[in-house]
Amino acid sequence: MFANLIAGFINVLQPFNFLMAVFGTVAGVVIGALPGLSGSTGIILLLPLVYKIDASAALLLLCGLFCGSMYGGSISAILLNTPGTPSATATLLDGYPMTQNGDAGRALGISAVSSFIGGLVSAICLALIAPQLAKVALSFTSPDFFALSIFGLSIMASTGKDTVKGLIAGFIGLLISTVGVDQVAGIDRFTFGNVRLMRGLQLLPVLIGVFALSEVFTIVQKGGEREGAAASQRVGRVIPTKADFSALLVSAIVGGLIGVFIGIIPGTGGAISCFLAYQVAKKISKRGDQFGTGVPEGIAAPEASNNGTTGGALIPMLCLGVPGDTVTSVMLGALTLIGVRPGPQMFVEPEGITIVYAILAGMIIIQFIMLLTGLGCAKVSPSILKIPQTVLLPIIAALCIVGAFSNSNNLFDVLIAICFGILGFGMKKFGYPGAPLVLGIVLGPIAESNLNRALILSENSWSTFVTHPISCVFLILSLVIIVFSVIKNIKDKKESR
Amino acid sequence: MKDTKKAADFIISIILIALSAFLYMTADKMPGATKGIGPGDYPKFICTILFILGVIQLISVVVSCKGIPLIAFKEINRKFLLRALIMVVATFAYYKLMKPIGYLLTTPFFLFGSFMLFGYKKKVKGAVIAIIFTVVVYLLFTKVFMIFLPRGILG
Numbered sequence: 067m068f069a070n071l072i073a074g075f076i077n078v079l080q081p082f083n084f085l086m087a088v089f090g091t092v093a094g095v096v097i098g099a100l101p102g103l104s105g106s107t108g109i110i111l112l113l114p115l116v117y118k119i120d121a122s123a124a125l126l127l128l129c130g131l132f133c134g135s136m137y138g139g140s141i142s143a144i145l146l147n148t149p150g151t152p153s154a155t156a157t158l159l160d161g162y163p164m165t166q167n168g169d170a171g172r173a174l175g176i177s178a179v180s181s182f183i184g185g186l187v188s189a190i191c192l193a194l195i196a197p198q199l200a201k202v203a204l205s206f207t208s209p210d211f212f213a214l215s216i217f218g219l220s221i222m223a224s225t226g227k228d229t230v231k232g233l234i235a236g237f238i239g240l241l242i243s244t245v246g247v248d249q250v251a252g253i254d255r256f257t258f259g260n261v262r263l264m265r266g267l268q269l270l271p272v273l274i275g276v277f278a279l280s281e282v283f284t285i286v287q288k289g290g291e292r293e294g295a296a297a298s299q300r301v302g303r304v305i306p307t308k309a310d311f312s313a314l315l316v317s318a319i320v321g322g323l324i325g326v327f328i329g330i331i332p333g334t335g336g337a338i339s340c341f342l343a344y345q346v347a348k349k350i351s352k353r354g355d356q357f358g359t360g361v362p363e364g365i366a367a368p369e370a371s372n373n374g375t376t377g378g379a380l381i382p383m384l385c386l387g388v389p390g391d392t393v394t395s396v397m398l399g400a401l402t403l404i405g406v407r408p409g410p411q412m413f414v415e416p417e418g419i420t421i422v423y424a425i426l427a428g429m430i431i432i433q434f435i436m437l438l439t440g441l442g443c444a445k446v447s448p449s450i451l452k453i454p455q456t457v458l459l460p461i462i463a464a465l466c467i468v469g470a471f472s473n474s475n476n477l478f479d480v481l482i483a484i485c486f487g488i489l490g491f492g493m494k495k496f497g498y499p500g501a502p503l504v505l506g507i508v509l510g511p512i513a514e515s516n517l518n519r520a521l522i523l524s525e526n527s528w529s530t531f532v533t534h535p536i537s538c539v540f541l542i543l544s545l546v547i548i549v550f551s552v553i554k555n556i557k558d559k560k561e562s563r
Numbered sequence: 564m565k566d567t568k569k570a571a572d573f574i575i576s577i578i579l580i581a582l583s584a585f586l587y588m589t590a591d592k593m594p595g596a597t598k599g600i601g602p603g604d605y606p607k608f609i610c611t612i613l614f615i616l617g618v619i620q621l622i623s624v625v626v627s628c629k630g631i632p633l634i635a636f637k638e639i640n641r642k643f644l645l646r647a648l649i650m651v652v653a654t655f656a657y658y659k660l661m662k663p664i665g666y667l668l669t670t671p672f673f674l675f676g677s678f679m680l681f682g683y684k685k686k687v688k689g690a691v692i693a694i695i696f697t698v699v700v701y702l703l704f705t706k707v708f709m710i711f712l713p714r715g716i717l718g
Contacts, residue, residue, distance in 0.1 A: 118708045234616050241609045248602035253593055287647035460677030461696055463654055464670055472710045480658045496571045514605045522599035
């Protein structure tokens with residue numbers, strides 16, 4: 067493992083790979099800072115580029131963007147009292163008061179250093195845990211992989227406000243994955259005589275539609291586009307003082323560990339971990355009563371925890387092929403597009419090992435890039451927030467169209483992107499989450515092939531899913547999760563009445 | 564807003580039930596397999612679950628509303644919904660015109676028109692941004708990614 071990690075570092079430090087990691091991180095910080103744009107939108111906008119480069123470089127770009135956007139979300143939380151991403155919601159509780167006290171630079175500096183510590187903790191945990199978990203996952207058989215797909219879908223479906231809607235979205239995704247010529251029997255499925263549907267619905271235009279184009283339509287419909295925010299505060303000193311550093315260190319490490327733990331649980335993410343870390347930091351801090359007035363620990367804990375989730379969320383995605391959150395579900399789709407199939411096999415196949423250890427080493431290096439970007443960009447952060455959405459949104463729409471076209475130089479893919487953009491817009495409007503839909507499309511073929519293989523090997527006996535202990539556990543867990551989240555939904559609805 | 568959502572859920576659940584039943588019947592015509600699953604079995608399995616989910620959704624809406632919900636469109640902000648619709652139509656027109664007219668000629672108009680639709684006030688700056696963006700993306704795709712965007716009448 068150690069030798070592989072060293073090889074990973076050498077791979078990451080190749081000039082082009084390193085450049086892509088830097089580019090991804092900087093782009094992530096900018097995208098994360100802009101309210102309304104998330105890391106998943108950023109990943110999708112960069113997909114046409116990802117297609118054209120080597121898999122390791124592409125993954126470093128995506129990981130950089132993932133980590134950068136987590137930190138970037140804190141910039142608008144601190145300067146505007148509006149989180150750039152949901153993961154930065156808890157940061158504004160102490161970040162904005164510190165800005166109001168005239169210490170905007172100090173808050174940004176604390177956020178950058180804490181994000182670095184949280185990210186580093188999570189990258190180390192990723193490097194230590196992922197290879198071990200993959201060893202366990204190598205013993206998985208076809209029934210286990212089928213059950214794992216159902217488990218991933220159940221978890222993703224039950225994280226929203228309405229589990230039934232999440233399940234509907236997920237199963238529609240599974241159904242969409244069946245469109246086209248069946249790989250085994252060569253039979254047309256749901257093409258209805260349309261030749262262009264024979265190759266199935268391509269993932270890139272679907273991703274562009276559901277996550278990026280729908281975002282544009284939604285912001286326009288809400289009338290929420292800004293002319294550019296008036297964040298013109300003087301930023302001041304950015305590098306944290308010794309006193310600030312010693313105050314934030316414990317909160318940041320604890321926040322980072324909480325982030326890793328929450329990130330590993332599929333379907334969760336930074337939005338949950340940031341509040342949990344904030345509460346824990348409030349309890350362990352000597353000045354817990356001052357939280358909310360602009361204390362360093364109040365910024366450090368949520369920022370370290372949301373960056374902590376990055377490495378945590380990558381663990382189930384890399385080892386099992388089940389994403390930890392929405393961004394990693396989009397990342398899973400992106401990996402599928404470039405021909406990388408995450409799962410335990412990646413940890414044993416020579417080509418897979420190169421990619422996996424490039425990610426593990428890259429995640430450590432990206433934290434240093436993010437720290438330098440964060441501290442370096444702090445002075446110009448107010449300018450990033452001045453980019454008007456009235457200009458940004460049409461540009462994103464045009465990039466979506468060109469990106470969908472680049473999939474296979476085919477305007478039919480553009481039509482698919484627009485249709486899924488409208489579908490995604492409607493889904494958002496009426497509370498149907500997009501992540502389970504995409505996960506369904508990605509996991510659909512895996513679930514079908516493993517279901518088929520499991521039934522062939524067991525002479526069409528469905529009991530094979532119960533007699534295999536791992537598969538049985540995953541199926542029971544799926545059922546328990548769905549039942550509990552439906553009960554919780556009903557309770558929440560009753561309380562809100 | 565809640566009534567609008569419930570009305571939408573009601574309509575969506577009916578569409579879901581009808582669609583899953585139709586697709587089930589379509590999949591049912593596909594050949595089966597003696598071992599494992601045939602090409603139609605997996606879609607049939609998904610359609611069955613979608614049908615059940617549609618029924619659950621329908622029952623939950625009808626029970627929570629104590630009847631069929633009436634659509635409360637009054638609560639939708641029509642002005643902004645109209646703007647979203649214009650944006651969708653503009654995007655669709657951009658896609659339709661890109662092939663015959665070409666990327667280089669359609670994109671600046673699409674961008675400039677959208678800037679104005681969203682209320683961007685600086686017309687000259689907007690036009691400059693639209694042209695620069697179009698050219699940069701064109702060069703990036705054709706020279707770096709080697710993806711040839713539709714040239715249309717310039718071709």
